[in-house]
Amino acid sequence: LDPEEFRRLGRQVVDWIADYRAGLGERPVRPAVEPGSVRAELDKPLPELPGELSGLLAELDRVVVPASTHWQHPRFFGFFPANASLHSLLGDMLSGGLGAQGMLWSTSPAATEVEQALLDALADELGLDPAFTFAGGGGGVIQDSASSAALVALLAALHRARPDWRERGVDGRERVYVTAETHSSLAKAVRVAGLGERALRVVDTDPTTLAMDPGALAADLAADVAAGLVPVLVCATVGTTGTGAVDPVRAVAAAVATTAPTAWLHVDAAWAGVAGLCPEHRHLLDGVELADSFCTDAHKWLLTAFDASLLWVREAHALPAALSITPEYLRDAASESARVVDYRDWQVPLGRRFRALKLWTVLHGMGLSGVREHLRGHVALAGELAGWVRDDPGFELAAEPSLALVCLRVATDRGPDADDAATRSVLERVNATGRALVTHTTVRGRYVLRVAIGSVGTRDGDVAELWELLRAEAGAVRG
Ligand code: PLP
Numbered sequence: 001l002d003p004e005e006f007r008r009l010g011r012q013v014v015d016w017i018a019d020y021r022a023g024l025g026e027r028p029v030r031p032a033v034e035p036g037s038v039r040a041e042l043d044k045p046l047p048e049l050p051g052e053l054s055g056l057l058a059e060l061d062r063v064v065v066p067a068s069t070h071w072q073h074p075r076f077f078g079f080f081p082a083n084a085s086l087h088s089l090l091g092d093m094l095s096g097g098l099g100a101q102g103m104l105w106s107t108s109p110a111a112t113e114v115e116q117a118l119l120d121a122l123a124d125e126l127g128l129d130p131a132f133t134f135a136g137g138g139g140g141v142i143q144d145s146a147s148s149a150a151l152v153a154l155l156a157a158l159h160r161a162r163p164d165w166r167e168r169g170v171d172g173r174e175r176v177y178v179t180a181e182t183h184s185s186l187a188k189a190v191r192v193a194g195l196g197e198r199a200l201r202v203v204d205t206d207p208t209t210l211a212m213d214p215g216a217l218a219a220d221l222a223a224d225v226a227a228g229l230v231p232v233l234v235c236a237t238v239g240t241t242g243t244g245a246v247d248p249v250r251a252v253a254a255a256v257a258t259t260a261p262t263a264w265l266h267v268d269a270a271w272a273g274v275a276g277l278c279p280e281h282r283h284l285l286d287g288v289e290l291a292d293s294f295c296t297d298a299h300k301w302l303l304t305a306f307d308a309s310l311l312w313v314r315e316a317h318a319l320p321a322a323l324s325i326t327p328e329y330l331r332d333a334a335s336e337s338a339r340v341v342d343y344r345d346w347q348v349p350l351g352r353r354f355r356a357l358k359l360w361t362v363l364h365g366m367g368l369s370g371v372r373e374h375l376r377g378h379v380a381l382a383g384e385l386a387g388w389v390r391d392d393p394g395f396e397l398a399a400e401p402s403l404a405l406v407c408l409r410v411a412t413d414r415g416p417d418a419d420d421a422a423t424r425s426v427l428e429r430v431n432a433t434g435r436a437l438v439t440h441t442t443v444r445g446r447y448v449l450r451v452a453i454g455s456v457g458t459r460d461g462d463v464a465e466l467w468e469l470l471r472a473e474a475g476a477v478r479g
Helices: 003-022 037-041 053-067 086-098 109-126 146-161 184-192 214-226 249-259 272-277 279-285 318-323 333-337 356-391 416-433 460-478
Strands: 139-143 174-179 200-203 230-237 264-268 293-297 309-313 395-397 405-410 439-443 446-452
Touching: 003 053, 003 086, 037 053, 086 356, 109 139, 109 272, 109 309, 109 356, 139 146, 146 174, 146 184, 146 230, 146 264, 146 293, 146 309, 146 318, 174 184, 174 214, 184 200, 200 214, 214 230, 214 249, 230 249, 249 264, 272 279, 272 293, 272 356, 356 395, 356 405, 356 460, 405 416, 405 460, 416 439, 416 446, 416 460
Parallel strands: 174 200, 174 230, 230 264, 264 293
Antiparallel strands: 139 309, 293 309, 395 405, 405 446, 439 446
């Protein structure tokens, strides 16, 4: 494909994306397809001869789009959002266009330094402690996911807690502290790091807020230290996956400092952290300045297409100390000068894309004011929905709304088991309409419907439509 032909075909692709996005609201959010149906459509030999792009786009229309769950749909309220704003798609295209592989500073100085500069500036806008910036001795890196961020934080923590870990591996005394509300990626990190399930300590939460109980954490840490175990990492979450609960980071940090000062404090704010860009929500990050690492996903609520998870550490050498392995072919003068960052040492894979470009394109195209408006709009819509739930005796809030997340249940007057069944049925019926998509969790053992407001195109009318659907389906379930 020569550049002139690319120019012509690229326009077709951009037109296809623009048409797809413009028509999203009219599509069912979730497809009604049977497992295997897409593969059956593609069960033919790969083409021997070159084909026209228009033929492939026709296949997307015929096979792919009808079998897709439309995450960018204005009435996608499931899980947490995966914002893929059109701004970020432009940046993704530029990144692919440059095709740089930024494993070392020298393999693309720009890819490395744009990322460094952007993360320093964002740290500032989020109100993070200057210690998390390169200028302040720490630094930020874009990982593929919050799961990878947790894994590398754990590896850095292991290295700090057990300096012989790289040579000898783990010995079964290592412990990692989470709550029942912590994202499962922490349990996965513990497994991947080879610590075994016994390493995971589940600290009690406050029964009302579902936030980590710092007193319980202090007691668990003290008991483990007394028993000769090694507290490696404590994970505090700002915005849990289930209900958006916020662990008291400052008190958690104090518990760590007094009982197990070498343990690493990681703050997982995968969804909620970006709200710190709005001064009125910055209190959620109170105490983060005491943490060793802080992570928030640009690919959840910060308008940036997957994948872009932002991780900051307060000591720039911490990740390289744990992860760096240098075969001869990767040695170069710049690395040895110690004047550059080689991001390969800050992550598990060697190679890496120029992810910072898509984030930069978002921030440049929308400005911080546009980003704040995006976040505030969703929080306001969640407040409106929560008000409707409160005012309707047929529903109840299952937890206090957190930013743009509303957790609710159907109230039947026939007891909690009946409420569980009705809530589940309403969720299934709403999703079956295709007009909206919501997902669920359990809170204190009870079935709960989660409404996570955050799609790029979600407006007033979309949340109102969901509320009407919920009421209508709850009416039908009650009979
Ligand atoms: N942490 C929290 C609090 C989450 O809610 C999620 C996903 O929803 C994750 C981590 C994992 O995110 P990722 O897909 O970036 O690994």
